[in-house]
Amino acid sequence: MKTMLTRGALAAALATTVAATATFAAESKPDPRLVVVISVDQFSANLYAQHRPEFVGGLKTLSQGIVYPNGYQSHAFTETCPGHSTLLTGKHPNKTGISANDWYDRATGKTVYCLADPTVTLADDPKGRAVSPANMVATTYGDWLKAVSPTSRVFGVSGKDRGAITMSGHRADGQFWYQPGFGFTTWVAPGQSPQERLKPVAGFNARLAADLKAHPFTWDYAKASAKRCKALEADYETGGRQWRAALPIPAATSAADKQRDLYASPYTDQVTLELAQRLRETYGLGDGPQVDLLTISLSATDFIGHRYGTRGPEMCDQIARLDDRLGVFLKSLDKVKGGVLVVLAADHGGADFAERLAGEGYGFERVIGKPWIAKLNAQLRADLGLGWDPLVADGGIDQIYVVGPDRKTPSITDRARVTAAALALINKDPAVAEAFDSNAVFTLAPAPADASPEELSVAERVRRSAYPGRVGDILIAFKPNRVPATAGATYVSTHGSPWDYDRRVPILFWWKGATPHERVLPLDTVDIAPTVAGATGVKPPADIDGVCRPLAYGQAC
Template sequence: MSKLTSPFGPRTALSALAGVALFASAPAQAADQVKPDPKLVVVISIDQFSANLFEQWRGQWKGGLGKLGREGVVYPNGYQSHGMTETCPGHSSLLTGSYPNRTGIVGNNWYDATTGKKSYCLLDESVTLAAPSEQDPVSPRNLMVPTYGEWLKAVSPKSRVYGVSGKDRGAITMAGHDPDGAFWYQAGFGFTTYVKPGEDAAAKLAPVAALNARLAAEQKKKPFVWTYENKACAALEKTWTTGERTWDAKLPRPLPANQAETLRDLSASPYTDAVTLEAAAALRDEFGLGDGPQVDVLTVSLSATDFIGHRYGTRGPEMCDHLSRLDARLDTFLSRIGKAKGEVLVVLSADHGGSDFPERLHDEGYDISRIATSAWLKGLNQQLRADLALDYDPLVAPGGIDTLVIVGADKKAPAAVERARIASAALALVRSRGEVAEAYEINDLLTTPPVAKGTSPDTISVKERLRRSAYPGRSGDILVAFKPNLVPATASSTYVATHGTPWDYDRRVPILFWWKNAQARERILPIETVDIAPTIAAVTGVPIPKAIDGRCRPLGAGHDC
C-alpha cells in the first residue's frame, strides 16, 4: 500500500480512510436527544468549505471544528442544490430556506441588458458605504425573500440580528433586510457597512469602531505575516506551474511589492477569519446577545477559506495551516459566545464547495483540465458572426462562461425576433461542443415544472439544478454545464482554483448543529442548505413560511420537528 503524505505524520491510505470511517460510524449515545432551547442562534458559513475538505481534515481537528464534528448533529452530505454554486447565491440560500431562483440572487454578478452593463449581486446605488472604498455600494435590496432573522423579528420585535463577514455578500445575505447590523472586513480600514439615505455613517460604524481602532493599532505596531503556525504543514510544499506562472506552494509568501499587494495578501490569509471571529464575539459581548428572554441571531461568514482556495488551492500547505488555525480560533470563539446567559445553538455550513487546482489533481492521476475561457467565448462569437452575418459579438459572459447573455450591437438586449434568432443558433452551437454536458435557454428553465419538494438533492437532474439558478432578468440567456472535471477558469497570478459548477464537488457541503450537552449524531443521508432556516425556526418557535423550498429536519430521534 502506498503512503499518504500527511503533515501530521505518515499513514497508509487505508489507515487514513479507516480512521475517518471509524470516527464517522461511532454509535450515537442511547439517551434521547434533548432539543436545544436557544436564546442565541449563531450561524457560521465557511466560504468554499466543501464536504471533501471537511472529511479530509476532520480527524485531525482538536479545537472548535473538532468539537462541532464530534459533539454535534452532523450531516456530512449537505447540498447546495442549485447549479451556479457561487458565494452570493449560496449565502442567499442558507437562512432563507429558498433556492436562488426564489431569492433572486443567482450569481455573484449578472448583466443588466437594459443598460448594457455588468451588475454586482448586491449593487444598490441608493446607498453609500460607511468607509471610503472603490467597491460598488451594496445593500440587501436585491434579495427578494426574507431571512430567518426577519421571520424571528416578525414575532419577536425585541430580538437582535447581527451579521459579520470577510465579504459584503456573506454579511448582507445572511443578516437580511434591516438587521441591527451587517459588517464586513475591508483590508486597510477594518469593518464597514452600508448607509441608507438619512443615516449617519459614524453611527452605523459605532458597534465596530473600537475594534477597528484596535486592529489598526495592532497592524501598525506588528503587521500580520503568515508563517506556519502548524509546522507539519510544510510537508506539503511543492513547486507548481499553473498557466504561465511557476510558483512555490509554501509559507511565508514572497514579500508584496506595494500597498495594494499587501492588502490583497492580508485578505487571502488566516487573518481575515481571525478578525471576523473577533468582531462576531465583540458584538455578542457588546450587545449581550443571548442574555435576554428573547432569541438573538449572530451570523458569521468566514471568507478566508475561499480567498485561499482560489489563490493557492485547497490541498496544499496554505490550506493546511489555515484550517489548523481556524480550528483553534473557533475553539476560542465558542468559549466566548458560550458566556451568554441563555443556551447557544451553533449551526455551521458553507455557501458552496470547491475543488483543488487542476494541475495538482492531474499530477495525482486525475483526468482533469482547464477550459481557456476567453478563447472559448471568442470562438463562439466568431462562429455566430459568420453563421448569422453579424458585425458584432452577440454573446457576453458577465460572471463566467457558464452564463451567456445575448446582446445587440449596442451591448443591450436586442429586439425579440433577433434575440430568438441568435438564441437558437447559440444554443445549438454550445450544445455541439464536446466539453459541454448540458445547456439550456433561460425560458426553457423558467417554464420547467419543479421536482417534488423533498426530492433528494443527490438525485435531481442537471436541468433541475440549473432551473434553481434561473431568475428572470438576472440569469442570462443560456446556462451551461460543462462536463465534470473540466474547469472553466484560466489560471492567473492570483487565481488558480475555482468553483461554480453543478457537480457534487462544488455542491456538497457539511451541515452541523451543535449545542451544549447535545447527543452526538451522524446523519448520513443528504439534506439541503435550504433546510437550515426551517430547522432553526422549529426549535425557536418561529412560524415557518409556506413559500420556501426547505424542510425542517429533526435534531433529535425520529421525525419530530
Template sequence: MKPLTTAAKITLAALLSITATGAVLAQNSPAPPAKVTAATPPPKLVVVIAVDQFSADLFAEYRSHFTGGLARLASGVVFPAGYQSHGATETCPGHSTILTGNHPAHTGIIANNYFDLSVSRDDKRVYCAEDETVAGTTSGSGKYAASVNHLLVPTLGDWMKAANPKAQVVSVAGKDRAAIMMGGHKADELMWLVPTGLTSYRGTELSPTAQRAGAAIAAAIAQPRPGVQMPADCASRDIAIPIGDQTGGKGGATVGTGRFQRDGGDFRRFLASPEADGAVLAAGAALRQARGLGEGDTTDLLILGLSATDYIGHGTGTEGSEMCIQMLALDRELGDFFARLDATGIDYVVALTADHGGHDLPERNRQNAWPAAERVDKALDPDAMGKAVAEKLGLPQPLLYSDGPFGDMYLSKALTVAQRKAAMTELLARYRAHPQVEAVVTGEELARYPISKRSPDVWTLMDKLRASYNAQRSGDFIVVLKPRVTPIPESGMGYVATHGSVWDYDRRVPILFWRKGLAGFEQPNAVMTVDILPTLASVIGVPLDAGKIDGRCLDLLSGPESSCR
C-alpha cells in the same frame, strides 16, 4: 497533533480588549449539561457560521485533525452530505440559501453577477449585493453601492424580528455579500472587512464597538507579518506546484508551499490568510458582548461569514500546505470563540455550513491521480464567441453578455425576432459542439421545468439548473462545462482554482449543529442548506409560512422525540 503556532494571527483576546470588560473564562469544570429534549426551552442565542468554500471534501479530509471548534461541532449533529443543491455554486447564491430556506430561483440571487440589459451601464453587469440605481456606481469591486435590494425573500433574522421586534440580529463577514445575504433586511448591525477595518452600507455609521474593532483590524492589516510555522500535520502537502508567472506565462511561480507572510498594508493577502477569519470572529465576539446578545428576554442571532478558506482556495488551491494551515487555524480560532461564549454561561446553538464547495487546481490534480483535469479553452470566452457569431451573421455587437465561459448567457436586446432566432441557433450549435461542454440549456426550457422535491443527491442536471433559474434575472441560455474543467484558462492574477459548477465537488458541504446537552448523531443521507432556516426556526419557536420556503425542518433530537414543531 502538534499545535499550530503562527505569528500571523489576530487573537480573540487582543480584539476583545476593545470592549469595556473582557469575558472571564471559567476556572472550574462545569456541571454536566442537562440533556436537550423537546421540552427544553429555546436557546438564548443562535450563532450561524458560514465558511466560504468549506466543501464536504475538506471537512472529511481534515476531520481527524480537528481538536478545537470544528472538533466540537463534529461531535454534535452532523450532516456530512449537505448540499447547496442548485447549479450556480457561487458565493452570493450559496449564502442566499443558508438563512432564507429558499433556492436561488426564489431568492433571486442567481449568481455573483447577472446582466440587466435595461440598465444604463455600458457593460450591463449587476452585482448581486448592490443598488445599481445609485448614480455614479458600477458593478466593479469597490465601485458599487452595497445593498440587500436584490434579495427577494426574508431571512431568519427577518422572521425573528417579525415575531419579536426586540430580537437582535448582528451579521459580520469577510465579504459584503456574505454579511448581506445572511443578515437580511432588518439586521441591527451588518458589516464586512475592508482595508480600513470594517464597513457597512453607505451612510451607515458603525457602532462604537464596531468602530474600535475596525480600528484594531486596520492596525493589524498595516503590520507586516512573517510566515507561519509549518504544522507537522501539513508537511506531506508542502509540495510546490508550478503555475507559470502571474500573467499566465512560463515563469517560475508556484503554489503549495505558502506560509501567509505579507507586507504591511497588503489587504489582499490579509483576506487570504487565517488572520481574516480571526478578525471576523473577534469582531463578532466583541459585538455580542457589547450588545448583550443572548442575555435578554429574547433569542438573538449572531451571523459570522468566514471568507479566508475561499480566498486561499482560489489563490493556491485546496490541497496544498496553505489550505492545511488554514483548516487547522480555523479549527483553533473557532475553539477560542466558543470558549469565550461558554464563559458567559449563555445557552446557545450553533449551525455551521458553507456557501459552496470547491475544486483543486488541475495542475495538482494531474500530479495526484487525475490526469484528465484541464483548464477551459479560450475559444469558449463569451466575448470572442459573440463576436464570431455576430460577424458571421452580420448582427449588431456586442451580441453576447456573460460573466465567464460558463453559466448564464444573455443575448443583446437590440436584435429583431429573426436575428435573435438566428443568433440562438448558431450559438447553441457552437457551444454544444465544443468537447469541454456538457450541456447547453435554454431559459425557455428551464421556465417549463418544475423545481425538484427529491433528495439533492439524485438531482438531474435540469434539476440543478432549475433551482438557480429566475425568469427575471437568468440568461437566455446556460452553458455547463464538463466535470473537472476549471473555467480559468490560465493560472494567473491571483486565481488558480475556482468553483461554480453543477458537479458535486462544488455542491456538497457539511451542515453541522451543536448545542450544549444536545446528543450528537450523524446522518449521512443528503440534506440541503435550505433546510437550515426551518430547522433553526423550529428550535427557537419562530413561526414560518411553510408555503414560502423550499426547505424542511431537520430533526436534531436523536430518538423518538422531535425538535421540529
C-alpha cells in the same frame, strides 16, 4: 455452544439497542436564546472529511453534535452570493433573486453586482461599490424573528459584504464586513451618517489598526500543525507561472499587495471571529429573554482556495487555524446566559486547481473564457450574417447573455435565432455536458419536494439557479473535468459548477448537551432556516423550499 453464543450475541445486541434508544429518548431539544450560524466560504464536504481526523478545536466540538457530512447546495451555479442566499432564507436562488455573483443588465448594458444598490453608500468610501440587501427578494430567518420578536437583535459579520448581508437579511441591527486598510465597514442609507452606522465597530476598528501597526501579521505555519502542513510543499506551473506552494509566501513590496496578501490569509477569519465575539458581548446577545441571531461568514478559506488551491500547505494551515480560532470563539459563548445553538455550513464547495488534479491522473483541463466566447461569437457572426458580437459573458462563460448591436436588449427574433444557433454549437463542444435556453428552463416542472439533492438532474439543478431577468439566456454545465477559469498570478482555482465537488458541504448543528449523531443521508442547505425556526418557535413563510428537520432524535420539529 453455537446456540449459546448466538443467544449471547442477541442479548448483547438487544441491550445495546435498548441503551441507545434510551439515550436518544432522553435527549432534549435545543432551547436557545442565541442562534449562531456560521458559513465557512468554500468549505466543501471533501475538505471537511480530509481534515476531520485532525480537528482538536472548534471544528471538533461542532462535529460532536448533529453532523450531516453530505449537505448540499442543490442548485447549479455554486457561487458565493447565491450560496449564502440559501442558508437562512429556506429558498433556492431561483426564489432569492440571487442567481450569481454578478449578472448582465441588458437595459443598461452593464454588469451588476449581486448586492449593488445605487441608493446607498459605503461607510468607509462614499464612492465605493455600494451594497445592501435590496436585490435579495427573499426574507431570512432573522427577518422572521424580528417580525414576531421586535426586541431580538440580529447581527451579521464577514470578510465579504455578500457573506454579511445575505445571511442576516433585511432587518439586521448591523451588517459588517472587513475592508483591508480600513477595518469593518457597512452600508449607509439616505438620512443616516457613516459615524452612526459604524458606531458598533468603531472601537474595534481602532484597536485593530493599532494592533496591526504594532504587530504586523506574518503568515507562517502554525506551530501545532507545521510538520503536517509543511510536508505538502511542492512546485507547480499554472497559467505559464512557476511557483512553489509553501509558507511563508514571498513578501509583497507595494502597500496594495500587502493589503491583498493580508486579506487572502487566515487573518481575515481571525478578526471576523474577534468582532463576532465583541458584538456578542457588547450587546449581550443571548443574555435576555428573547432569541438573538449572530451570523458569521468566514471568507479566508475561499480566498486561499482561489489563490493557492484546496489541498496544499496553505489550505492545511488555514484549516488548522480555523479550527483553533473557532475553538476560542465557542469558548467565549460559555458566558452567554441563555442556551446557544450553533450551526455551521458553507455557501459552496470547491475542487483543487486543474493542474494538480491533472498530475494526479484526473484529466482536468481549463477552458479559457475569452478565446472560447470570442470563437463562438465569430462563428455566430459568420453563420447568421451579424455585424456585432451577439453574446456577452462578462460574469463567466457558464451564463451567457444575448445582446443586440448596442450590447443591450435584443429583438425577440434576434434573441430566438442567436440562442438556437449558439446552443447547437455549444452542445457540440466536447468540453460541455449540457447547455440550456433559460426560457425553456423556466417552463420545466420543479423537482419533487422530496427529491434527494444528490439525485437531481442537471436541468433541475439549473432551474433552481434561474431567476428571471437576471440569469443568462444560455446556461452551460461544463463537464466535471473541464474548468472554465483562467489561472493568474493570484488565482489558480475556482468553483461554480453543478457537480458534487462544488455542491457538497458539511452541515453541523451543535448545542451543549447534544447527543453526537451522524446523519449520513443528504440535507439541503435550504433546510437550515426552517430547522432553526422550528427550534426557536418561529414560523417561516409558507413558500419556502426547505423543511424543518428534528434535531432531537425521535422528536418532531
